[in-house]
Amino acid sequence: MHTDPVASLDIGGTKIAGALVDGNGRILVRAQRPTPAREDGETVMRAVEAVLAEVSASPLWASATAIGIGSAGPVDASAGTVSPVNVAGWRGFPLVERVRAATGGLPVTLVGDGVAITAAEHWQGAARGYDNALCMVVSTGVGGGLVLNGKLHPGPTGNAGHIGHISVDLDGDLCPCGARGCVERIASGPNIARRALEGGWRPGPDGDTSAAAVAAAARAGDPVAIASFERAAQALAAGIAATATLVEIRIAVIGGGVANAGEVLFAPLRRSLQDYASLSFVQGIKIAPALTGRDAGLVGAAAAAAALGGRDGTAAAVSG
Structure with a gap:
């Protein structure tokens, strides 16, 4: 080395x-x-x-x-x-x-940037030791990257693994990218907060309307906040399962600000993944939080x- x-x-x-x-x-x-x-x-x-x-x-x-x-x-x-x-x-x-x-x-x-973070997680983080992995950033947007056969796989333009713009709702909301129902349009931090507000959730006295505030409300048992994170988890699960079906990843690593919600996100994500990753060769995908910070x-x-x-x-x- x-x-x-x-x-x-x-x-x-x-x-x-x-x-x-x-x-x-x-x-x-x-x-x-x-x-x-x-x-x-x-x-x-x-x-x-x-x-x-x-x-x-x-x-x-x-x-x-x-x-x-x-x-x-x-x-x-x-x-x-x-x-x-x-x-x-x-x-x-x-x-x-x-x-x-x-x-x-x-x-x-x-x-x-999603490919860069994937390289970091494969080298020093949660994807270390895995030859086939998807690493994601769930924050203001949703990005990602792939490791295939033990090697970083950026694709010809450096964008391969950009899971945020897989469509998981064919009749869903229009995404800024021009498509409909993208993972990012459902699972990004701003969209988690938007959906909670549209569903009737209201921030506390500090007026914080961020996804972090929605996560805190979900931990406290607010049903609208919980539902918004469950919908985000469902979209992420569908995108992860689609990726696994194509390239047989064994682990999906999730970082970014939304991942800081912890089990508010990860628990429904693991449940939803069981519904979408149903074929024998994609069952048992590990879901892990990113470690490289x-x-x-x-x-x-x-x-x-x-x-x-x-x-x-x-x-x-x-x-x-």
Whole structure:
């Protein structure tokens, strides 16, 4: 196993984070800036360059072998471009080219943020030791990634495993992606809260209408809050079962803010999965919470650069 550090970027609508990650998954250096998501594309890129400048100021930078980027999507790894839904100034933005130029020509690997988190969970988290896994992020949106036959499987554009946009309700609500009844439209945090409010749930004196507040109400026995989480769990179960039927995953790992609801989400999810994963070869799928926490994007982007570096000449092998 190589021990030279790999640089990484975790780019989302709220923050842009950068790091150097060693061969054991430890973050040696980190930097972060808010994402100027409402500004033009060059302003956003300057924030990326500021993060890279801070990380590269470390004396450890000289030994960095590659850089991995996990970005909110859609991404197009084959073209090296990104078009994050929540960063309006970036549409087909040539991020790989610009990061390569900013880092003195380091090999760059780009994947979607769900794929990056999957790489982290397979290397250091709940999917470790599993050759076939789905890892999901259930938060403001619902994303994911796949490990197949022991290897990260990002697909040609870096978006494979994006379970949030599997349709599980053919006549369901219109999703911002243009389809109907997507997992994300039912199971994301904002949609859990929306459905609870529409069903008659009311927040407490603090006025908190987040999914976390709905989860607290569900734990306290509120039937509308419980029903909203059960509906989210049902959608997740249907998407997980569909994925398992196609590629025979053995574990589904769930992270993100909504996963912090704990058994309010996981208990109905396990029950619903029994209804959807009924064929013999998909029964017994393990459901587990993610373990890599807030650094998953940075660690996973580094792991993806190691695992997929052949796309861009990367020679490092962080994940062994």
